[in-house]
Amino acid sequence: MNKSIIKDVEVKVIELPLKKQWKIALYAAKTRGHAVVKIITNHGVIGYGEASPSPAFMGETADTIKLVIDKYLKPALIGLNAFDVDLIHERMNLAIYGNYAAKSTIDIALYDIMGKALGVPAYKLLGGKYRSEIELSWVVGMQDLEGSIQEAKEKLAQGYKTLKVKVGNTPQIDYNLVKGIREAVGKDVPIRLDANQGYDYKTAVEVFRRIEEFGLESIEQPVRRWDIEGMKYVKEHLKTPIMADESVSSLHDVYRIIKERAADIVNIKVGKVGGLTIAKKIADALEISGLTGTAGSNLEVGIGSAASIHFVASSKTVNMPNDLLLGGPLHEYDLIKNQFEINDGKVICSDKPGLGIEVDESIFK
Numbered sequence: 001m002n003k004s005i006i007k008d009v010e011v012k013v014i015e016l017p018l019k020k021q022w023k024i025a026l027y028a029a030k031t032r033g034h035a036v037v038k039i040i041t042n043h044g045v046i047g048y049g050e051a052s053p054s055p056a057f058m059g060e061t062a063d064t065i066k067l068v069i070d071k072y073l074k075p076a077l078i079g080l081n082a083f084d085v086d087l088i089h090e091r092m093n094l095a096i097y098g099n100y101a102a103k104s105t106i107d108i109a110l111y112d113i114m115g116k117a118l119g120v121p122a123y124k125l126l127g128g129k130y131r132s133e134i135e136l137s138w139v140v141g142m143q144d145l146e147g148s149i150q151e152a153k154e155k156l157a158q159g160y161k162t163l164k165v166k167v168g169n170t171p172q173i174d175y176n177l178v179k180g181i182r183e184a185v186g187k188d189v190p191i192r193l194d195a196n197q198g199y200d201y202k203t204a205v206e207v208f209r210r211i212e213e214f215g216l217e218s219i220e221q222p223v224r225r226w227d228i229e230g231m232k233y234v235k236e237h238l239k240t241p242i243m244a245d246e247s248v249s250s251l252h253d254v255y256r257i258i259k260e261r262a263a264d265i266v267n268i269k270v271g272k273v274g275g276l277t278i279a280k281k282i283a284d285a286l287e288i289s290g291l292t293g294t295a296g297s298n299l300e301v302g303i304g305s306a307a308s309i310h311f312v313a314s315s316k317t318v319n320m321p322n323d324l325l326l327g328g329p330l331h332e333y334d335l336i337k338n339q340f341e342i343n344d345g346k347v348i349c350s351d352k353p354g355l356g357i358e359v360d361e362s363i364f365k
């Protein structure tokens with residue numbers, strides 16, 4: 001029926017300023033590179049995708065995405081039907097190994113095209129709507145203690161119900177930070193920590209055994225991405241649930257986490273794992289293994305965030321608060337013209353066709 005043949009693929013790299021420095025255990029930055037992709041079909045349907053990987057986290061950048069798409073992915077995609085997503089992933093994987101952020105921009109654009117071609121929102125193509133409202137969490141990046149406490153209080157006042165705090169600094173700085181925020185926000189606010197690989201497994205247990213007394217919802221990526229045994233050790237020596245983020249950067253990565261029972265929760269980022277198609281497969285893997293999920297952010301702005309919203313709206317196992325809308329508020333500008341509908345710390349998934357966003361086309365000029 002729908003002969004949505006891929007006719008052209010265009011990529012733009014845009015460096016956007018952040019409102020203030022963004023710092024985590026892996027890096028600090030004042031701007032963020034975004035790769036925006038535009039796929040056009042033979043019927044003139046246009047789909048958009050976006051990713052903004054940080055080099056230290058992903059091993060990819062907006063510039064590598066442009067090179068990889070222009071030289072390897074675009075030639076493999078021209079002439080294929082945009083609805084044949086598994087085949088398209090196979091062709092992309094044969095064209096070049098890895099580069100999951102680059103592949104995610106393509107995959108996201110396919111769902112935008114399919115939705116627009118059929119006149120349905122992207123979530124309808126991902127299993128349908130499981131939830132209409134998506135609970136958000138706010139991430140407090142590394143800064144001085146006073147600034148962290150101030151930001152935590154401001155975001156709770158804006159309606160966020162869950163805080164994620166970036167740690168992995170030094171044991172004493174982390175201790176003082178979590179103590180300070182807990183005392184400032186009271187005992188009932190869920191606090192999630194993200195160490196971004198900041199500790200080795202033995203130090204992680206020492207540090208978080210002390211901090212656990214403040215009451216934690218979960219601890220994300222306490223150890224290096226490759227140290228699955230170390231993550232399992234941490235999980236077995238702490239009371240708090242452990243979340244894998246960097247350790248699950250592809251579909252196949254989740255297998256070892258499940259097999260080793262190395263984590264309780266997986267942070268599934270659409271822009272990290274290869275797009276909506278792969279994110280859904282990981283969400284299904286969590287269902288068969290009894291794990292649970294959340295959807296994080298690589299600081300994408302509107303296009304990438306919209307994809308994550310459709311993912312969570314359609315995924316039963318992604319049932320924890322999500323920091324998928326972090327990128328927009330941290331940037332000076334966005335790449336879409338319409339605003340997301342946010343109410344009391346929750347974002348509402350759009351019912352418009354495709355991703356339901358209006359992209360600022362001037363970026364392609």
Ligand SMILES: [Mg+2]
Pocket residue numbers: 194196220221245246267296
């Ligand atoms: Mg993380």
